[in-house]
Amino acid sequence: MKTQQNYPPSLNSVKRSNIVIWLMSLVFSILLFACHRQEKMQLAAPVVQALPVQTIKNSSESTLLEYPALIEGAVDLEIRPQVSGALDKVFVNEGALVKQGQPLFKINEQPFLEAMNNAKATLQSAQAAAQNAKLEVEKLTPLVANNVVSEFQLKSAKAAHQAALASVEQAKAGIATAKINLGYTLIKAPVTGYVGRLPKKQGSLISAEDPIPLTRLSDAHDVHVYFSLSEDDFINFNERYAGKTVAERIRNIPGVSLMLADNTLYPSKGKLDMIDGQFDKQTGAITLRATFPNENGMLRSGNTGRVQMTMTHEDALSVPQEATMEIQDKIFIFSVGKDNKVSKQPITVLGTSGTNYLVRNGVKAGDRIVLKGIESLKDGEVIQPESSKDLTAANIK
Numbered sequence: 090m091k092t093q094q095n096y097p098p099s100l101n102s103v104k105r106s107n108i109v110i111w112l113m114s115l116v117f118s119i120l121l122f123a124c125h126r127q128e129k130m131q132l133a134a135p136v137v138q139a140l141p142v143q144t145i146k147n148s149s150e151s152t153l154l155e156y157p158a159l160i161e162g163a164v165d166l167e168i169r170p171q172v173s174g175a176l177d178k179v180f181v182n183e184g185a186l187v188k189q190g191q192p193l194f195k196i197n198e199q200p201f202l203e204a205m206n207n208a209k210a211t212l213q214s215a216q217a218a219a220q221n222a223k224l225e226v227e228k229l230t231p232l233v234a235n236n237v238v239s240e241f242q243l244k245s246a247k248a249a250h251q252a253a254l255a256s257v258e259q260a261k262a263g264i265a266t267a268k269i270n271l272g273y274t275l276i277k278a279p280v281t282g283y284v285g286r287l288p289k290k291q292g293s294l295i296s297a298e299d300p301i302p303l304t305r306l307s308d309a310h311d312v313h314v315y316f317s318l319s320e321d322d323f324i325n326f327n328e329r330y331a332g333k334t335v336a337e338r339i340r341n342i343p344g345v346s347l348m349l350a351d352n353t354l355y356p357s358k359g360k361l362d363m364i365d366g367q368f369d370k371q372t373g374a375i376t377l378r379a380t381f382p383n384e385n386g387m388l389r390s391g392n393t394g395r396v397q398m399t400m401t402h403e404d405a406l407s408v409p410q411e412a413t414m415e416i417q418d419k420i421f422i423f424s425v426g427k428d429n430k431v432s433k434q435p436i437t438v439l440g441t442s443g444t445n446y447l448v449r450n451g452v453k454a455g456d457r458i459v460l461k462g463i464e465s466l467k468d469g470e471v472i473q474p475e476s477s478k479d480l481t482a483a484n485i486k
Contacts, residue, residue: 184283
C-alpha cells in the first residue's frame with residue numbers, strides 16, 4: 090500500500106505559480122508569432138491604390154497663342170533740318186501732341202534772306218544784260234540788210250542775246266532756290282502726332298548732316314504691332330485659315346488681342362493686315378503686323394506687349410494639366426492599360442486650352458489616363474480605377 094506524500098503548503102503554491110507562468114509565456118509566444126506572421130502577410134500583399142481615371146476623346150478646342158510684340162506708330166518720322174544754321178526757336182515741348190502743319194522749330198533766317206536779296210539782284214542784272222543784248226540785235230539788223238556790217242556780227246549779237254536770256258532764267262532759278270531754303274528755316278509738323286525727345290536746344294548749331302535728328306514725330310492714332318512666327322508656327326498658321334493666297338487668309342483671320350506690359354488686356358481688337366514677304370535668315374522667323382486703333386493715345390511708339398491669337402483645333406486631344414508631370418523639360422502622363430497597370434509616357438503639347446494641354450502625340454482617343462495622385466505612382470504599378478469619365482469639352486471648360 091502506497092503512502093501519499095504530503096508537501097508543505099508553501100511548496101504547492103510555488104509549483105502552481107510556475108505552471109501558470111509557463112502557460113502565460115506559451116500563450117504570449119503564440120500570440121507574438123501570430124502577429125508577426127500577419128504582419129509579414131500584410132507586407133507581402135501590397136495595397137492597390139484607388140485613383141480617378143478618365144478616357145480621352147476627340148473634341149473641338151481653341152488655343153490662345155501669344156507672341157512678343159513691338160509697337161510703332163502708323164507714321165513714325167525723324168524730323169531733320171534741311172539747311173544749316175543756328176536754332177533760334179523751339180515751339181514745342183517733349184511729348185506734346187501737335188497738328189499737321191504746326192511750327193516745330195525756327196532756324197535763323199537772316200543768312201537766307203540775304204541769299205534771297207542776292208538772287209533778286211542777280212536777276213535784275215541778268216535782265217539788264219538781256220535788254221542790252223536785244224538792243225544790239227535790233228541795231229545790227231538794218232545795217233546787215235544794207236550791207237553796212239557783215240552778217241557775222243548780227244549772228245554774234247543774237248547769240249549774246251540768247252546767252253543773256255539764259256542768265257535771266259538762271260537768276261530766276263536762283264531766286265526759287267533761295268526761297269525754298271528760306272522756307273526750310275521754319276520746320277513744321279508733316280503729320281499729326283506726338284513729339285519725341287528734343288536733343289537740340291535753342292541756340293544750337295544744326296545741320297542736315299547731323300547724325301541725331303531734331304526729334305521724332307509719331308502719328309499714333311493707329312499703331313502697328315509687329316510680331317514674329319517661327320517656321321513651324323507659320324506652317325500651322327497657313328493650315329488653320331482658309332484661303333489660297335496670303336490676302337485671302339488675312340481676311341479670314343479673326344481679330345487679335347494685345348496684352349500690355351502690365352499684363353492688362355488692351356480694350357480694342359486689332360486686325361492682322363501684313364505678312365512679310367520672306368523669313369529673316371538670322372532668326373528663321375517671319376514678321377507679321379496687326380493694326381490697332383489708338384484714339385485715346387494709350388499706346389506709343391516703342392511700347393512692348395504680347396499679341397494673342399485664337400486658333401481652333403478640330404478633333405483635338407486634351408488632357409488636364411493636373412494629370413501631367415514635368416521632368417527635365419518633358420511632360421509625362423500615366424496611361425492605364427487593360428490590366429489596370431500604369432505606364433509613364435511622354436506627350437508632345439500643341440498648346441493650352443484653359444487648364445488643359447492640347448496633345449500633338451503621345452496619346453490617342455480611347456486611352457485612359459490617371460487624373461490625380463500621380464506623384465506617388467511608379468511605372469508598372471497596378472491601380473484600382475475609381476471612375477471613367479470622358480474628357481469632353483464640357484469637362485475641359
